[in-house]
Amino acid sequence: MIDGFIALYIFMLAAFVGHEVIGRVPVILHTPLMSGSNFVHGIVLVGAMVALGRAGSTLETVIGFVGVVLAAGNAVGGYVVTERMLEMFKSSKEPR
Amino acid sequence: MNDGSSMRALIELSYFVAAILFIFGLKRMSSPVTARGGIIWAGAGMVVATLVTFLYPGMENYGLMTVAIAIGGILAWVSGKRVAMTDMPQMIALYNGMGGGAAAAIAAVELFGGEDHGLTFGVLAVLGGLIGAVSFSGSLIAFAKLQGLMKTTVRFSGQQMVNIALLAVALIVAIIIVAAHAGAGWITIFFLIALALGVTMTLPIGGADMPVVISLYNALTGLAVALEGFVLQNAAMIIAGTVVGAAGSLLTQLMAKAMNRSLANVLFSGFGDVAAASGPVEGSMKPIEASDAGVMLAFANKVLIVPGYGMAVAQAQHKVWELAQLLRERGVDVKFAIHPVAGRMPGHMNVLLAEAGVPYDIIYDESEINSEFPTADVALIIGANDVVNPVARSDPASPIYGMPILNADKAKNVIVIKRGQGAGFSGIENALFFLDNTRMLYGDGQAMAAELIATVKSL
Numbered sequence: 001m002i003d004g005f006i007a008l009y010i011f012m013l014a015a016f017v018g019h020e021v022i023g024r025v026p027v028i029l030h031t032p033l034m035s036g037s038n039f040v041h042g043i044v045l046v047g048a049m050v051a052l053g054r055a056g057s058t059l060e061t062v063i064g065f066v067g068v069v070l071a072a073g074n075a076v077g078g079y080v081v082t083e084r085m086l087e088m089f090k091s092s093k094e095p096r
Numbered sequence: 097m098n099d100g101s102s103m104r105a106l107i108e109l110s111y112f113v114a115a116i117l118f119i120f121g122l123k124r125m126s127s128p129v130t131a132r133g134g135i136i137w138a139g140a141g142m143v144v145a146t147l148v149t150f151l152y153p154g155m156e157n158y159g160l161m162t163v164a165i166a167i168g169g170i171l172a173w174v175s176g177k178r179v180a181m182t183d184m185p186q187m188i189a190l191y192n193g194m195g196g197g198a199a200a201a202i203a204a205v206e207l208f209g210g211e212d213h214g215l216t217f218g219v220l221a222v223l224g225g226l227i228g229a230v231s232f233s234g235s236l237i238a239f240a241k242l243q244g245l246m247k248t249t250v251r252f253s254g255q256q257m258v259n260i261a262l263l264a265v266a267l268i269v270a271i272i273i274v275a276a277h278a279g280a281g282w283i284t285i286f287f288l289i290a291l292a293l294g295v296t297m298t299l300p301i302g303g304a305d306m307p308v309v310i311s312l313y314n315a316l317t318g319l320a321v322a323l324e325g326f327v328l329q330n331a332a333m334i335i336a337g338t339v340v341g342a343a344g345s346l347l348t349q350l351m352a353k354a355m356n357r358s359l360a361n362v363l364f365s366g367f368g369d370v371a372a373a374s375g376p377v378e379g380s381m382k383p384i385e386a387s388d389a390g391v392m393l394a395f396a397n398k399v400l401i402v403p404g405y406g407m408a409v410a411q412a413q414h415k416v417w418e419l420a421q422l423l424r425e426r427g428v429d430v431k432f433a434i435h436p437v438a439g440r441m442p443g444h445m446n447v448l449l450a451e452a453g454v455p456y457d458i459i460y461d462e463s464e465i466n467s468e469f470p471t472a473d474v475a476l477i478i479g480a481n482d483v484v485n486p487v488a489r490s491d492p493a494s495p496i497y498g499m500p501i502l503n504a505d506k507a508k509n510v511i512v513i514k515r516g517q518g519a520g521f522s523g524i525e526n527a528l529f530f531l532d533n534t535r536m537l538y539g540d541g542q543a544m545a546a547e548l549i550a551t552v553k554s555l
Contacts (some may be wrong), residue, residue: 007334009324012137014322014335015118018342025126030436030443031345035188037343038314040118040138042191042337044198044321045165046111046149047328051205052164054352055153059155059280060205064097065164067201072168074195079139079178081187084133086125088450 032089034081042075100153101206110148111332117141118336122343126194128456139210145332168194181451182408185441186242192233192317199228199320200287206327207273207283217275217327219423226266226290231316233294238310241298256364257301262293280400287449298361305362305442308351312359315344354436354500361385381517390551393419396473396509398429400465402502403445404438406479406515410541413452416478419545420454422552431458433465433475435483435502466503477528479514485526496524510534513544 048071052064067082121138124130146165172191179187203225213218213255218409240246266289272278273286301309318340335383393399401420406415413509420430432454438445449459460468469475479482484504487494504510512529514536537544 001272008330008454010331010334011322011338014338017346018122019341019346020125020344020504021119021122021339022346026128026461028128028434028443028446028459028461029126029131030350030482031188031441031447032131032443033122034124034311034314034344034347035121035136035184036138036480037318037340037347038188038192039135039142039196040122040336041134041314041318041321041340042142043114043118043145044195044202045142045364047202047321047324047330047333048363049146049149049161049165050152050155050328051202052157052161053152054209055157055205056209057399060208061160063201063204063208064157065160067198068161068203069168070194070201071198072165072175074171074191074198075142075172076169077172077176077187077191077194079135079142080173081179081184082121082125082135083139085181085184085450086135086459086491087448088447088453088458089128089131 030085032082032085035085039075039078039082042071042078045071045075046069097368101155103151107148107151108132108331110144111330114145114332115312117144119339123179123341132275140182147358149409153438155253180411181448183243184447185306185439185444186239187311188441189235189238189242189306189313192310192314193232193239196228196231196235196313196317196320199324200225200232200290201228202324202328203228204283204287205304206324208303215274220323221327222270222274222286224320224327225287226270227316227323228320229287229290230294230297231313231320232289234298234312235313237295237298237315238306238313242306256294259293259296262289266290266293271336301363307437307439307444308348308359308362309352310441311344311348312363315341318342318344319548351437357499379530379532381529381536382534384385384511385535386539387539387551388533388545389537390548392474392509392511393423393428393476393548394426394552394555396423396432398422398468398472399474399476399508400431400433400469400472400504402435402436402438402475402477402480402504403449403482404478404480405444406513407541408439408444408448408479410479410543412478412545413448413454414543415542415545415549417449417454419552422549426552430462431461431465431468433469433502433504435462435480436484438480453472462500462502467505469506472507473509475504475510477504477510477514478545479511480524481514482524484528487523487527490527494524504528505531505534508533509547511537513537513539513541515540 048067056066057062117137118141121134124134203221206221270284318337322337434445486505487497488499488501
């Protein structure tokens with residue numbers, strides 16, 4: 001389905017997108033954006049779920065379980081701290 | 097069969113939508129006006145991708161899966177909601193490490209499963225596992241250091257050789273695993289070495305460099321996720337992981353550049369090692385009382401406030417903003433000048449000031465504000481040190497020579513709020529503190545800001 005050069009093309013284009021998206025970001029947003037990208041790689045959760053779902057032996061199941069716990073922590077924790085940080089960004093023109 | 101393929105299409109379509117939401121979410125997060133919406137877009141993408149994964153064909157263990165998500169999710173939710181704004185950097189390190197650990201776990205399950213996916217997939221799985229495991233243990237060390245659980249910076253001669261040796265051994269074991277389909281013993285050894293490598297890589301790095309390191313591990317986790325995405329044939333993981341890997345690498349470079357250091361320099365040389373080279377500074381530090389400093393501020397036309405890590409430690413951001421508001425009411429032109437690497441993360445100060453309610457349009461970064469220091473009556477330095485040290489411009493022997501700094505020394509008067517007379521994080525004496533137009537206000541940032549507020553109010 002995704003193999004060989006198609007995968008390489010996806011990789012190249014996605015790398016380009018990542019580079020462009022962050023290219024002109026003001027310093028003020030560096031920490032929230034690092035936190036936001038930290039949240040985005042929480043997508044590892046879907047991989048961990050698949051790994052656990054396909055696990056055969058006890059050992060694989062245990063590792064898969066730990067993987068899902070860690071991945072869920074990455075996704076949820078990343079969202080919560082990013083949202084909290086961005087919540088505070090207000091312009092002086094907005095009513096507070 | 098037909099049912100299975102339409103299910104498959106639904107899953108792929110949902111991952112496609114999630115990938116789009118992630119990219120647009122990140123795009124929105126890169127502007128202060130739209131940033132708040134950005135995380136919600138990305139969050140929606142995550143929910144869609146997670147829910148649809150339950151429909152993945154050929155899976156079992158749904159009960160365990162739900163329990164695991166609940167455990168990880170609830171722990172992270174509670175800790176993320178509770179943590180103080182000043183402790184954000186280490187929480188990001190912690191959550192990032194968890195992501196790296198998850199990527200390593202996926203690799204471990206695939207490898208222990210023993211299914212032969214072919215050479216390419218074997219290589220990708222092992223590589224993702226290595227990077228994920230290094231990111232996991234490295235991020236945990238970064239967390240422990242920033243949280244104050246680990247105060248010592250461990251350095252010994254030949255440390256780099258140990259790291260290189262560990263990496264070499266890990267790669268050799270990786271080749272054995274992929275080429276010879278080696279068993280569980282080798283795989284276990286491989287992951288133990290990778291975890292050890294993350295620890296030994298991070299131990300010698302000082303706290304001042306942590307922002308760069310956390311950003312680097314963030315990028316590495318992204319890359320590990322992308323690699324495991326290839327192994328699992330999961331487009332959402334490939335795209336999201338690669339985007340984060342690329343964005344994180346760029347962010348890491350921006351940060352290292354702001355400190356005028358190459359990434360290799362951050363990783364492979366201790367900051368303190370060269371600090372002894374810089375000579376003593378002429379002159380003396382001249383103290384000032386809060387009451388006098390308050391008067392100076394109140395009757396100034398223009399005040400530039402330079403916050404640093406000391407403000408974060410003292411939790412002084414609310415008091416500082418209160419002081420700034422009082423001065424603004426008196427007609428003083430108050431602006432905040434932020435150095436890109438002030439604090440423990442890029443933009444750390446911006447986050448703290450935003451928490452206190454400071455609008456982002458009176459906060460300026462180094463390149464925008466530096467020309468304004470000569471016209472400022474007072475530069476108020478709160479817990480910042482290396483980022484305002486003029487030896488970075490003047491002394492080629494100094495380890496921070498060439499680092500872009502805030503030119504606070506050009507202001508007509510400088511008031512420095514500082515806890516004691518010691519040198520800063522880097523161990524370098526700050527020539528700014530010894531200038532004729534500099535006055536030192538010794539004390540805790542929050543307490544001193546409160547005294548300044550009291551003085552300004554009484555005028």
